[in-house]
Amino acid sequence: MEGEKIKAILILRKDHKNDNKSMEELVELASVLYEPVETVIQIRKPDPKYQIGCGLVEKLSKKIREKNIDIVIFGNKLTPSQKYNLAKKFKVEVIDKIELVLRIFYKHARTKEAQLQVRLAELQYELPRAREKVRLAKMGEQPGFGGYGDYEVEKYYQKIKREIVNIKRKLEKVKEHRKITRKSREKFDTVGLIGYTNAGKTSLLNALTGERKEAKNQVFTTLTTTTRAIKHIKRKILVTDTVGFIDDLPPFMIEAFLSTIEESANSDVILIVVDASDEIDEIRRKLKVCHEILSKINCKSPIITVFNKVDKITEEKKKLILEKLDRYIVNPIFVSAKYHININKLIDMIMDKLNLSIGTIETDNPKLVSYLYENTEIIEDIIDDNKHIITFRAKERDVNRILKVSN
Ligand SMILES: Nc1nc2c(ncn2[C@@H]2O[C@H](COP(=O)(O)OP(=O)(O)OP(=O)(O)O)[C@@H](O)[C@H]2O)c(=O)[nH]1
Ligand SMILES: [Mg+2]
The missing domain is CATH 3.30.70 (Alpha-Beta Plaits)
Structure with a gap:
């Protein structure tokens, strides 16, 4: 089906040259659902009307027609009126990174809980923008604004608010149920996997437990937690996999997924899984975020920093990682989940930390x-x-x- 993907143009506005927003990440995200045919980076201050400069908007409008583009994706957060103005010019749907992530989540949400969490995130994103969206929709149909014009501004806002309350209640129930299952697991030791999306958490779960959970070279393959026992060990140790992080995941989304992350973070030992083949600066940034999230949920368990994909890196790189990232690394180990390198050593380390x-x-x-x-x-x-x-x-x-x- 690859060839049938919808064609997209990706746009990223950066404040200055060293702005660390990443087009690579946007391409990676967009590729899950669309076919990025072109990427455009513009360095300038945000334009209130279009986010990017109006000269570029004109140029892109032409290109969109020529190349039969169906969707425009921004790496920057767009206000409803920017979206409206852009859709009016481009005549195709315009979305931002957060909406893109929500769509990916939506596609991958297999369980009831994941579906509820995605819907909650979606509504929380929608709420502060609901009034303006309806107001804009009344000004005339633009791609992406259809349907809302029939609503009254306040009614639409209240409808979203009610649905949020409703979903939160349902999620609470799921959480209660989870507490009960967790209790029944309490007699076992638990290991939680956390880390950025695509770091190899599910592959590591598979390597540790001999399971065959879906691992793909794609972001957000996993949205719910899975728990499995480590093989070849007489003692039962349960490993929990979970949703991966991405950069500048907005707080409302972290909140929506926190209960899944907490499940992992409540373990007796935490494995922070890192893709060792990333650039050093990227690894540093990602490690920092992992530690921030762990401290946010008040996690006090011992941590092992698992540098995965060691098969892809040189000895030099290993040394560099240990030297340059010293401050962010606790109990490092280099492994390959895919080629089963150092997995037994990792198991020994886990046993050691379990006290x-x-x-x-x-x-x-x-x-x-x-x-x-x-x-x-x-x-x-x-x-x-x-x-x-x-x-x-x-x-x-x-x-x-x-x-x-x-x-
Ligand atoms: N070369 C190499 N590739 C690996 C290794 N471990 C995982 N991968 C690949 O990295 C990609 C991502 O692996 P996953 O296990 O799905 O990553 P994840 O962290 O679970 O990702 P999400 O569930 O999307 O958050 C897949 O294509 C794996 O085959 C490894 O040790 N070496
Ligand atoms: Mg996974």
Whole structure:
């Protein structure tokens, strides 16, 4: 179906040459749904009417007709009136990066919860713009403004507000349910994966657990959390995958997805997954954001910084990463999820951070024996008549608790 994608022009306005907004990221995002046929960067202050300069608008209008472009995507946030003015000139739909991200999320939302979160994000984006949008729609049909003209300004605004309340309530219910499932998992150790989209979180989950979850060279492949157990380990350790970050994800969207991110961040150990083949500056920026988000949700768990895709980088680059990013790195390890490099070492590191300890008890109580088999890793079980001498591994506090009750 690749050839049938809708043709898009991508536009990015930068304040100055060193403005770090990235056209590459916009191309990557747009390619999920559209076929970017041209990219345009303009360096200037924002124009209130069009965001970009009106000379460029004229030039682009011509190009859009010539090349049969169907959609124009801005890397900058657009006000409703900028969108309206641009759509009037271009005669095709105009969207900004946030709407693009919402569309990708929408396409990938497979579960009820993901769908609710996407809708919530969409409405929260819409709310402050609702009044103006309806007002503009009444001024005449432009692509993207159809339909709203029939609404009354205030009614449309109130309708959105009501829907937001409604969805939040539904999400609360899902969260409650999740708490219950989480409780049932509490006896296991948990590992959470966080990181930017396309870093390789799902690939790492697959490598650690022997699962086959969808991993694609595409942004936002994963929108909901999945939890699986690490293989080859007697002790049950659960790994949780989650939605990836992107740059300047607006706060309302972080809020919408926070419960999914929190699920990962509540784990006993956090793996921050980084694409080691990114540029150093990009890695630094991404690591910074990961740490900011973790501190925002008050995460206190130990962190391992997993530099993935080590197969793609040189020894030099490894050294450079460790030297230059020293401040942002906690417990680094270089792995390849795809080619299974250093995965066992990573598992050892995880075990180490879980703060496990070992205990031995002698018992003839079958209930205690089965409890140990279900909830701890059995290292040795010597059976002598009816008595078991069991050596087991578990979290330090659990070992202490079990030793206490068995005495
Ligand atoms: N060369 C190389 N590619 C990798 C490695 N790990 C993952 N990839 C590729 O990177 C891309 C993204 O991998 P995913 O596992 O889907 O990334 P993700 O972080 O889960 O991405 P989202 O779910 O979209 O947030 C895929 O094309 C993978 O095949 C690796 O170790 N080496
Ligand atoms: Mg994924």
